[in-house]
Amino acid sequence: MAPGSFSPPSTDRTEQEEGSVLRPRFDANGLITAVATDHATGELLMVAHMNAEALDRTIATGLAHYWSRSRRALWKKGESSGALQVVRELRVDCDQDAVWLRVDCRRRDDTCHTGRTTCFYRVVQPEDRTLEGGAAPGAHTASTA
């Protein structure tokens, strides 16, 4: 099998959901959803996407690779920042359209491009639907780095 090629999704639901063959169900854009959590703490770090090549590279190297939708390019996480993600475990969900990466982070502080340990730093306040946890106005500079 060529690098980056996987078996197609099965039309048999039991095979897709219970089988031992990896059959990623890429969407119309050729992507699956990838969720990364910290292997030690369980904290949700980021949600991103993978195409077949990114999934192949992740499995082959043990380092998280994603597909950058904004840059339209393969994205080895941490290649420039040093915030590499070492994959300790990779799981796939029932219909195989999402993967869960449990990772050890190098330079955990740079997980989010805003310079935080997670992309999920703001909490929705249900009472008034405002967000808490962002930087004070004028205090944040990393987002343009």
Add this chain to the structure above:
Amino acid sequence: MAPGSFSPPSTDRTEQEEGSVLRPRFDANGLITAVATDHATGELLMVAHMNAEALDRTIATGLAHYWSRSRRALWKKGESSGALQVVRELRVDCDQDAVWLRVDCRRRDDTCHTGRTTCFYRVVQPEDRTLEGGAAPGAHTASTA
């Protein structure tokens, strides 16, 4: 503001990433990615999607609502199975195209439609790319329930 309507994404990146206004960035299909973890254990339970109405209902009721892409319908999680998800905390990521729900499960065993506590029950074996954790052949019947 009418139910289900939210402020649009900001063209100002700092406002989108650091501001206190909820500005969900729905995709071309009107959806954001929603990740649910167990509030007590941190385990990843499921990855699903929300449209504006599902997000609105989730915030308003404190119970997880999703958009079922297969049924093309609003999906109150657990409405039929009893596996309701009580939202303890709702977070949004940096560019506001994904949300993280930390939930308490009612009937945790029925989180996945296959009758498991999580949709991520199979582990990818990097050596040969097989999956471990599915049901033995013939042992599984819940997937067709």
